[in-house]
Structures are given as structure tokens and as C-alpha cells.
Amino acid sequence: MIRIDGNWGEGGGAIVRVALALSTITQKPFEVYDIRKGRKDSGLKNQHLYCVKSLQGLCNAEAEGAELGSLRVKYYPKKLIAKNLNIDIETAGSITLLLQALLPPALFISKPIKLTLTGGTDTKWSMPFDYFNNVLLPQLQRFAKIEAKLLKRGYYPKGNGKVEIKISPNFKLNNFSSFEEFHQHLKQNIQNYNLIEQHSLIQIKGISHASKDLQNAKVAERQAESAQQILKQKYYAPIQITSQYQDTLSTGSGIALWAVFSKSKEDVDENSPIRLGADALGEQGKRAEIVGEEAARSLIKEVEGKAPVDRHLADQILPFMALIGKPRIKVSGITSHCRTNIYTIQQFLGNIFRINEEEKIISING
Numbered sequence: 267m268i269r270i271d272g273n274w275g276e277g278g279g280a281i282v283r284v285a286l287a288l289s290t291i292t293q294k295p296f297e298v299y300d301i302r303k304g305r306k307d308s309g310l311k312n313q314h315l316y317c318v319k320s321l322q323g324l325c326n327a328e329a330e331g332a333e334l335g336s337l338r339v340k341y342y343p344k345k346l347i348a349k350n351l352n353i354d355i356e357t358a359g360s361i362t363l364l365l366q367a368l369l370p371p372a373l374f375i376s377k378p379i380k381l382t383l384t385g386g387t388d389t390k391w392s393m394p395f396d397y398f399n400n401v402l403l404p405q406l407q408r409f410a411k412i413e414a415k416l417l418k419r420g421y422y423p424k425g426n427g428k429v430e431i432k433i434s435p436n437f438k439l440n441n442f443s444s445f446e447e448f449h450q451h452l453k454q455n456i457q458n459y460n461l462i463e464q465h466s467l468i469q470i471k472g473i474s475h476a477s478k479d480l481q482n483a484k485v486a487e488r489q490a491e492s493a494q495q496i497l498k499q500k501y502y503a504p505i506q507i508t509s510q511y512q513d514t515l516s517t518g519s520g521i522a523l524w525a526v527f528s529k530s531k532e533d534v535d536e537n538s539p540i541r542l543g544a545d546a547l548g549e550q551g552k553r554a555e556i557v558g559e560e561a562a563r564s565l566i567k568e569v570e571g572k573a574p575v576d577r578h579l580a581d582q583i584l585p586f587m588a589l590i591g592k593p594r595i596k597v598s599g600i601t602s603h604c605r606t607n608i609y610t611i612q613q614f615l616g617n618i619f620r621i622n623e624e625e626k627i628i629s630i631n632g
Contacts, residue, residue, distance in 0.1 A: 268294055268613050272301035272337070275606030282314050283363065284585060284607055286341060287370040288614040290321050291589075292445045295342040296613070309335040313359040317367035323351050324371060346439055348377040355385030358425030358516070360392035365431075370585055373410040374439040374448075380432050387420045387427035388475070388520045393578060394545050395419075395429060396473045396522035401543035402582050408456055409586065410435045419475060421518025449615075452590050459593035461574040462627070465527045465540060470497055470565070472507035474558070476519035476548070481511045485554045489521045492558030497523075500566055519548030521561045525569055540574040542598070571598025573626060580604050580628065587630055588617045594629040604628075 268289075272281050282298055289296050302308045310333065318332045318341070325347060330340040355364065361383045372379065387395040393402070399414045406412060411434040420427020437455070442448040474490035486509035497505050507523070527540040544564035546557045568576040575583070577599035584604065587593045588611045597604070600621060608619045608628075618631045 358386035424515035488554035
């Protein structure tokens with residue numbers, strides 16, 4: 267039984283989500299205590315309960331203390347089961363936060379599966395779907411063929427967005443007699459995960475979106491135009507930001523941007539993609555132009571970091587880096603989330619992480 271301090275570092279829900287994912291993959295049970303102890307609303311929130319529930323559907327896991335507000339949970343994983351899952355969070359709870367727990371083990375299932383998830387697609391304190399689909403997923407295609415489709419957007423507070431994800435695994439955990447054997451296989455068969463150089467900016471793309479009740483005010487177009495004007499003043503690369511509207515239960519808007527880099531225009535490396543992302547959400551009383559400007563300036567900050575991995579992507583890919591042995595990445599910034607994820611990962615995989623604070627390089631041994 268691995269014991270994890272749920273109040274370590276930034277002490278947020280990511281400790282629970284990452285622990286659930288890695289416990290399911292490694293088949294090692296864990297206990298996490300003092301969950302979100304330093305937060306105003308400490309303990310498990312609804313979204314964490316859905317993470318537990320979802321993984322129970324994927325491996326028939328047993329859980330103790332999985333109740334709203336609980337400060338302690340014990341989790342006992344079992345063998346992965348390849349089956350389609352249909353999960354409704356029933357609120358605007360973030361779909362992408364749920365996927366932080368659910369997606370890693372789902373990539374190593376024994377046959378293709380489909381995940382249909384209902385909840386919030388564009389919410390505070392989580393990556394929006396468009397960032398997930400266009401910045402994170404390209405980095406994970408080395409593990410499995412992943413197709414993510416946005417069926418409907420869901421804004422706060424009513425949510426009801428819907429996402430469909432189809433996964434065809436390249437590496438199947440159940441084909442091996444132990445996790446250690448599977449882990450060794452991954453290390454031997456996935457190469458070139460060193461992301462150190464940013465290279466040349468090839469293009470900037472983006473999606474500006476809003477609920478249909480904001481269409482007459484041209485909110486999506488105004489967000490896109492504001493972002494584009496700022497980016498054009500800074501970069502000569504082609505910029506393409508599309509505008510979208512959808513019927514949603516709650517009024518909302520947002521914009522996601524991503525910059526694509528490569529050694530040359532003719533040589534975009536699909537196996538080791540370099541994409542930096544940024545985003546911003548609309549709020550009542552916040553002008554659309556300000557939303558677009560926020561996203562554009564955030565992207566510029568990431569690009570000027572001269573790194574091939576943005577600060578939020580680093581949080582997400584660390585568990586996958588640890589699974590394949592000895593990669594190195596240069597990041598635009600090392601966040602408290604990043605350090606907390608490293609703590610959690612080390613409990614399960616025993617990797618030795620090294621952080622070069624000056625150069626902002628994270629390397630892994632083991």
C-alpha cells in the first residue's frame with residue numbers, strides 16, 4: 267500500500283487524479299490522506315468521485331472513503347477491462363480533468379475502446395478541450411491512436427458538453443505477466459522523447475468559440491480578431507483562428523491558441539511534435555477583445571520562453587515521460603503543479619527527476 271500526502275506541494279486534486287491513473291497502470295494500491303487539506307472546501311469534490319467511478323468501470327477497482335468531502339481514500343486496482351465507457355459528470359465539472367485520471371490507463375487497454383464523456387468542456391482551472399485536442403494529444407499519439415471529437419460545448423454552470431474519444435492502443439498492458447515487464451517494453455520501444463529545442467515557428471492556429479446567444483454580438487469573431495491583431499504585430503508566420511458558435515445550456519465563450527514549430531516548413535515532425543498553447547475564457551462583463559488579448563499575450567509569453575513545452579503541457583506529460591525511462595524536456599516555466607505531479611509519480615514509478623532551475627530542463631532517470 268503506497269501512502270501519499272494529499273496536502274503535499276500545491277495540495278490540489280491533481281495528486282488524487284495522477285495517483286489514480288498510475289495505480290491503475292502499475293496495479294499498486296494506494297492510500298491518500300489529507301486530501302486538499304489546505305483548501306477552503308477540503309476533501310474530495312464531485313469531480314474526484316467521478317474519477318474514481320470511471321476507473322472502477324475500467325478495472326473493477328475497489329475504493330474506501332470515496333465520498334464527498336472525504337480527506338482519505340484507499341484504492342485497490344484490478345486488471346484492466348477493455349470496454350466502452352459513457353460517463354455523465356452531471357455538472358460543468360471538467361471533462362479534461364476527468365481525463366487526467368482516466369486517459370493514461372485507457373491508452374494501454376487490450377483492444378480499441380470509446381469514451382463518451384458529458385460535462386464541462388471549457389471551464390476555469392482546467393485545460394479547455396481545444397488545448398487538450400491540439401496540444402496534448404499530439405504528444406500522446408506515440409502510445410496509442412487517439413481520436414477526440416467535440417460533440418457539444420459545455421460552459422459553467424450547467425455544463426452538458428459532450429466529447430467522444432476513440433483509442434486504439436499500441437501497447438497492451440494485459441499482454442504482459444507484470445507491470446515491470448510492460449514498463450521495460452515501453453522503455454525499449456519508445457524512443458526520442460527529448461524535447462529540448464523550440465526550432466522555428468511555422469504557424470499559429472486557434473479556435474474562438476461562444477454560445478449561440480452571443481452570435482449577434484459577434485463575440486467569437488471579436489475574440490479571434492483581437493488575438494490575431496496582437497499576434498500579427500509580433501510574428502510573420504501564418505495565423506489562422508476559426509470562429510464557432512454552438513447551442514449550449516449556459517452562456518459562455520473562450521479562445522484557445524497554439525503555435526506549431528519545426529526544424530523546417532517541409533519537416534513537421536508528427537512523431538515528436540512541438541506545440542505551445544494558451545487560452546482564455548469569457549466572463550460576464552468582460553469584453554470579447556480582452557479575452558482574445560489575454561490568450562494572445564499568454565501565447566507570446568510561452569513562445570518567448572524559448573522552450574518546446576509550455577508550462578501547462580509539462581504538468582500533463584510528466585507521467586508518460588516517467589513510463590518511458592530517460593527523456594528530457596525544456597519547459598517555459600516550472601509550476602507548483604509540475605513539482606507536485608513529480609512527487610506523486612515518484613511514489614509509483616521510483617523515477618529520479620532532476621530539475622535544472624536555470625535552464626528549466628526536467629530530466630528523468632529510471
